[in-house]
Amino acid sequence: PRTISLAVIPGDGIGPEVTAEAVKVLLAVTGSSPVEFDLTEYPLGAEHWLATGETLPEKTLEALKGHDAILFGAVGAAPGDTQIPSGLIERELLLKLRFSLDHYVNLRPSRLYPGVDSPLAAPGDVDFIVVREGTEGPYAGNGGVLREGTPQEIATEVSLNTAYGVERVVRDAFVRAAARPRRHVTLVHKHNVLVNAGRLWKRTVEKVAQEFPDITHDYLHVDAATIFMVSDPSRFDVIVTDNLFGDIITDLAAAITGGIGLAASGNINMDRTFPSMFEPVHGSAPDIAGQQKADPTAAILSAALLLRHLGFDEEAGRVESAVAEDLAGRDGTRRTTAEVGNAIAAAVP
Ligand code: NAD
Ligand code: IPM
Ligand code: MN
Numbered sequence: 001p002r003t004i005s006l007a008v009i010p011g012d013g014i015g016p017e018v019t020a021e022a023v024k025v026l027l028a029v030t031g032s033s034p035v036e037f038d039l040t041e042y043p044l045g046a047e048h049w050l051a052t053g054e055t056l057p058e059k060t061l062e063a064l065k066g067h068d069a070i071l072f073g074a075v076g077a078a079p080g081d082t083q084i085p086s087g088l089i090e091r092e093l094l095l096k097l098r099f100s101l102d103h104y105v106n107l108r109p110s111r112l113y114p115g116v117d118s119p120l121a122a123p124g125d126v127d128f129i130v131v132r133e134g135t136e137g138p139y140a141g142n143g144g145v146l147r148e149g150t151p152q153e154i155a156t157e158v159s160l161n162t163a164y165g166v167e168r169v170v171r172d173a174f175v176r177a178a179a180r181p182r183r184h185v186t187l188v189h190k191h192n193v194l195v196n197a198g199r200l201w202k203r204t205v206e207k208v209a210q211e212f213p214d215i216t217h218d219y220l221h222v223d224a225a226t227i228f229m230v231s232d233p234s235r236f237d238v239i240v241t242d243n244l245f246g247d248i249i250t251d252l253a254a255a256i257t258g259g260i261g262l263a264a265s266g267n268i269n270m271d272r273t274f275p276s277m278f279e280p281v282h283g284s285a286p287d288i289a290g291q292q293k294a295d296p297t298a299a300i301l302s303a304a305l306l307l308r309h310l311g312f313d314e315e316a317g318r319v320e321s322a323v324a325e326d327l328a329g330r331d332g333t334r335r336t337t338a339e340v341g342n343a344i345a346a347a348v349p
Pocket of ligand 1: 018074078079090261280281283284285286288293295296298
């Protein structure tokens with residue numbers, strides 16, 4: 001069997017609870033597949049920072065680079081927390097990982113599984129993917145504060161968009177669309193206001209589209225995209241968008257397809273120069289942490305994305321069919337995080 005060297009970063013809040021179930025399901029797959037896991041756990045996150053003052057030490061980052069992939073839970077303090085500066089863990093751990101490991105494709109599939117309730121009255125057949133740029137945009141950390149705390153304060157966050165960065169993620173979206181039945185790409189941006197970056201994104205889509213003559217494409221401003229996501233979500237196939245728009249619309253996409261507890265993601269380095277990292281879209285959910293109330297499905301579906309990225313398509317499909325079976329049978333009875341994980345692990349064909 002092939003051994004996958006897997007780094008596991010459970011993180012904070014519900015992160016460890018849902019990650020334990022994702023690992024359980026991965027191990028359930030190994031029984032009947034030519035794949036094994038060599039797991040190394042890394043204690044990182046807000047709790048770790050409080051205990052040690054470390055966010056992501058250089059030596060830990062180097063060690064992470066040696067793995068085949070990373071399974072990430074969630075990090076972050078509770079919103080009202082006063083001990084941990086807001087954004088410290090997010091920027092210096094999670095975003096540092098995405099940037100350092102060049103995770104330029106933040107892949108976020110949205111599918112309304114059979115039997116899952118949508119808050120929309122007539123959602124239709126929802127099955128789209130968001131290809132969110134992962135290493136640039138307003139997340140790049142450009143900007144600053146002048147005269148902080150004074151009435152003259154000026155705060156800026158400057159969005160970074162490079163031709164190189166935009167083109168590689170746009171091309172990835174077209175490649176993914178080429179493998180899907182509907183073969184359609186929608187660029188989501190706001191080029192009526194963000195004219196500089198908007199022009200670059202639009203021109204890049206037009207250019208890359210010429211390499212893919214049998215793929216159709218269109219454009220939506222991000223505000224209008226949120227309308228269609230609730231009024232007609234089945235129109236979407238592949239959405240390509242910048243880092244911040246992608247963050248916002250994927251929480252909405254999760255909400256219309258059964259909730260944030262089901263939404264999976266992959267932070268992918270398609271060039272495979274560094275390991276890719278798979279994590280639920282949700283955060284550490286301090287409001288329900290430690291109570292076995294979190295739905296581990298998003299983490300489990302993220303593990304399926306991990307398997308697919310490493311070339312284990314068949315195994316990924318088995319995890320997804322176990323999830324589909326569990327989702328189809330949900331009747332509203334409350335189950336613990338571990339009970340859901342056990343049921344999905346047992347359903348792995
Ligand atoms: P959140 O996603 O943690 O929670 C939003 C709401 O969704 C909460 O009511 C929560 O209980 C619920 N929820 C989330 N995951 C769930 C699950 N698996 N099952 C059932 N319910 C679930 O978002 P937030 O409250 O804005 O952020 C909390 C902390 O997490 C913040 O510190 C934030 O920065 C951080 N965060 C981290 C990540 C990450 O690590 N990737 C992502 C988003 C937010
Ligand atoms: C996500 C999160 C992160 C993001 C935060 C925690 C940095 O919201 O993964 O969606 O904004 O990308
Ligand atoms: Mn988010």
